[in-house]
Amino acid sequence: MTEPPFEDYYKREELLLKNAEITAECAMVLLNNELGGEIRGRKILVVGFGRIGKSLARILRDGGAAVTVSARRESHFAQIAEMGCSAVHTQKLYGKVAGFDAVVTSYVPVYGYETAVVPRYGRHGYGHYYTTTVATET
Numbered sequence: 861m862t863e864p865p866f867e868d869y870y871k872r873e874e875l876l877l878k879n880a881e882i883t884a885e886c887a888m889v890l891l892n893n894e895l896g897g898e899i900r901g902r903k904i905l906v907v908g909f910g911r912i913g914k915s916l917a918r919i920l921r922d923g924g925a926a927v928t929v930s931a932r933r934e935s936h937f938a939q940i941a942e943m944g945c946s947a948v949h950t951q952k953l954y955g956k957v958a959g960f961d962a963v964v965t966s967y968v969p970v971y972g973y974e975t976a977v978v979p980r981y982g983r984h985g986y987g988h989y990y991t992t993t994v995a996t997e998t
Contacts, residue, residue, distance in 0.1 A: 900924030
């Protein structure tokens, strides 16, 4: 008996892009629920400009949010601006997240979790980080 062929789906870009789109749409559902169903006019920070961050930034922008995207690579800033979003270097986020209605990230390496929900206490003493994936232990 021969084993079925193994295919590494992480090498198929079309599947990775579709997964990012679905994940971003799920993040929008979470945001809509948490923000009372209104994204238009909200200030949203998307941490990271990978596949998920790009998809989510587009969806948020199309929904009328004022979107800022953080990126680690300076080369991404032009792409972010071309999308109609503001850009900030990820290393320069310290002290700036309190000005946002929501902060969304798909990777937060804290507390031994690959992705986690971390409370954000901003200028009003409340708020949340919203993750795009479920917390998984590392």
